[in-house]
Amino acid sequence: MIVLSLLLVAAPVSLMAQSDREEVDTELSAISLSVNGSKVHVSGADGEILEVYNLTGVKVASIRIDSNDKSFSLNLQRGCYILKVGKVVRKISIR
Numbered sequence: 534m535i536v537l538s539l540l541l542v543a544a545p546v547s548l549m550a551q552s553d554r555e556e557v558d559t560e561l562s563a564i565s566l567s568v569n570g571s572k573v574h575v576s577g578a579d580g581e582i583l584e585v586y587n588l589t590g591v592k593v594a595s596i597r598i599d600s601n602d603k604s605f606s607l608n609l610q611r612g613c614y615i616l617k618v619g620k621v622v623r624k625i626s627i628r
Contacts, residue, residue, distance in 0.1 A: 564621045571627055574604045578618045586615040 563577040575583060579601045585594035593609065598618065607614075609627050616623045 564619050566616060566618055566621050566623050568616070568623070568625045571607045571609065572604065573607055573616070574602075575618055576602045578603070578621075581619050584617045585609070586617070588613050588615070 564581070565574075565576045566578075567574045573583070575598055578598045581598045583594075583596040583598055584592055585596075585607065587593050593614070594607065596605065607627070611627050613624065613626050616625055
C-alpha cells in the first residue's frame with residue numbers, strides 16, 4: 534500500500550485541455566410566465582405547451598398555448614406546483 538501511494542505521488546501528471554467546446558445557449562428566453570393566485574399569464578410562448586407538475590414530479594396538467602399572449606385559470610388543489618413552458622420553469626404555490 535505504501536509503494537502504491539509513492540507511485541501515485543511520484544508519477545508524472547499530464548493534464549491536457551479539451552479542445553472540444555460545448556456551446557452553451559446564452560440566449561435569454563422571450564417567454565414570460567407570471568402567476569397571481571390560480572390565474573396564469575403566459576406571453577411569448579405561441580405554439581408551446583405549459584406543463585404543470587406536482588412536487589413529486591407527476592404531471593397534473595398540460596395546456597397548449599395557442600397565442601402569443603394567453604391568460605387562464607388553473608383548477609388545482611392548494612399546494613405547490615412546478616410550471617414549465619419551453620425552457621422556462623417556475624415554482625408556484627396555490628393557496
